[in-house]
Amino acid sequence: MARCAWSCGKCCQCEAPLRAQCCVRCCVTVALAVHQLVASAINFIMNKIVISPDALNRFRLAASQVARGVAPRVSRWLILKDDIAALRKRGFSYRAISELLSQNGISASPPGLMRFCRSVLKEKRSHKLSAKRRADNASSSKSAPIAPAKATLPPAPATTSKPTTVPAETSAFVSRGPRIAKVEMLPPGEEI
């Protein structure tokens, strides 16, 4: 009869005296257990080496200092809430407002502004499609004459008020449109 690798004479699983068919299985089980033990020991040692307590403390200190001095960006924009709301009401895009703020030393990304407008100004999500998606829809509807009912979307508004650029030299922003024709008429009866 073969002997157990650990010379204990007992099966590691059932603790019964070893039999021939039991011994091999027992040795494999023991070997796997040893492997797991060694791996977890290595992992434990490595963790200890990679992040030393000193480094951990330094990081925690730095993190606490960062958190203490700076207000969240959104709360810093609260002072501009009315101005941003007015610009949005006049149809300015997040990008245009972001550029305007940046030109005046206030960093603001368009997505950040969008989140601000939605959370603070309670703006609703726009259902207007991007030009690319409109083009995609148009081309797909052309290629497939019978479009499903859900694919038909409301048409884009005839006039949009999207300023694309902001004058760099002035702090007072001048809108470039829209320009709606308004012809002033002479009083009735007056001839030229």
Added chain:
Amino acid sequence: MNKRLDLIFNGKGGVGKSFFAVNFVQYLKDKNIKFVACDCDNENSTLKRFHGDDVQFLDLSHPRGLDAMIRALEKTDLVVVDCRAASTEVFFNYFDEIALQPTLKDLSAALTLVMPVNQESDSIDQLNRITDKLKNVCAYVVLRNTVHSNDFAVFDHSVIRKRLLRELGAKEITMSKLQPWLVEELSHNNLTITPAVADGHLHLLDRQRLQTWQRKFYAEIESVADLLLPVKS
């Protein structure tokens, strides 16, 4: 002031700027008047399509794109520019940048704006915009384009027309309707009226129609020649 810069100008599209320009340049050729013609439209360079190498292209997207228009005045007495629709702001900014008035004075040149209008309010509103900016810096010729309609009730009773005629010394001319099949024939073959008539390809009656229209058009041009052409020395 013996030189002349003629801008065919109205921010509204489809009012007849290029149609006028094509026929005005043909008038200058027929009358042997020296000129430099420029087309600013990068998308539909109609003036260049009809007159080819006789027209130079001005690239409005280039910061010095309009310099060629002013530089041409140094060498010739008459420069004609067919302005692209929706380019009003580009021109205004350029005029501010180069200080238009003293520049023209240095060149001994006068500016005339030929402003086509039709029955649409947008085209009439553009006159407000233009005159508010340029006031009496230039002369004005209002081109009543009757291609689509003879009804000018809005323009005729507008304050801007009164201002143009009474305060700014503007003059009016009319561009009559040319039969649509003739417009199509000319456009398809990139022909102006003079070569189309000389070509002999068209039927006698259509050639007569073209010549009648052209005579009227030339008579209108000549009625405002003092504003459109350089002073003969």
